[in-house]
Amino acid sequence: MTKKNYRILRPALLITVTVLTVLTYAASAKLRGSKTADAKTQNLANPSSVKRAAYVRRSSLSPKLVWHLDALGDRLEKPGRERLSITGTLARAKDSQTEAVVSVFEFPDRLRLTIQKGAQTRVILFDGEPARSAANSLDTAEQDLIETLVYGTAEHFFATQMQGMATRFLGSRFRIDDGSSADYSGPYYEVYKVADRVKTSLDEREQLKLYYFHSETLLLERVSYEINRNGSIVNVEERIGGWTKEQDQQVARRIERFENGELIFVLTVHTSGLSSRADDGIFAN
DSSP: OOGGGOEEOTTHHHHHHHHHHHHHHHHGGGGOOOOOTTOSEEOOSOGGGOOOOSSOOGGGSOHHHHHHHHHHOSTTTSTTOOEEEEEEEEEETTOSSOEEEEEEEETTTEEEEEEEETTEEEEEEESSSOOBOSSSOOOHHHHHHHHHHHHSSHHHHHHHHHHTOOEEEEEEEEESSOSOOTTOOSOEEEEEEEEEEEOSSSSOEEEEEEEEEETTTOOEEEEEEEEEETTEEEEEEEEEEOOEEETTEEEOOEEEEEETTEEEEEEEEEEEEEEOOOOSOTTTO
16 A cells, blocks of 8 residues: 555544534534445434434445444344443543442433442433433533443444434545554544534533544444533543454443543443343433
């Protein structure tokens, strides 16, 4: 491969984010259109008129997105394994004490998160509406945690496709160095831009995000975006790794959040299990 063929992940993609954020916010409704065979653009119905779909319909996806869906498994397409229950530990960069985590994810975009630190237990719920806790309101760090655990996942990416969020395929085989190395041996990525809506707080916001699927495994490994915090731009990167098989489905075992290149937290999954959706109210109380 010649240097001309290399696609550079940074800083080119960061520049792309800055430029496209303005364009997307102003005209995301106009991005919808017909699918192309090469998956350059995929857009579905108006998000405001679509309810959360219970399952992913592969007939609504471009062929390239179907490959990513196949790599993940079929649990997003049919009943039986909609819930993912995990136990793990949460380590925050500025806290030497780790926290025990028990969580239940249910497709699409539902989360019950129980965090235990010492003698204190905190339960946070998210069901497509602002995240909440019975004890008191969530702080910024907790809202960021919920956004990463819900919105920074392959499950959410496919949920956006069923909800009709404007999506564009930016290209194949992006690399993460500056392109100067002739013997680059790092990962390559298929990159998608999604005009998402984040609902973790009362201040619902539009958010342009880039999703990076590994070019070989086809699994999601990175999500990046910019947020405005107190008048300053913060570059957020979420990393998903440690993919392993659970009942023939791929499950991530490590989730990290970085802000401006600094690690904020890492969730390490120790055990996981899949089960059917249940009308038991665990996401409501």
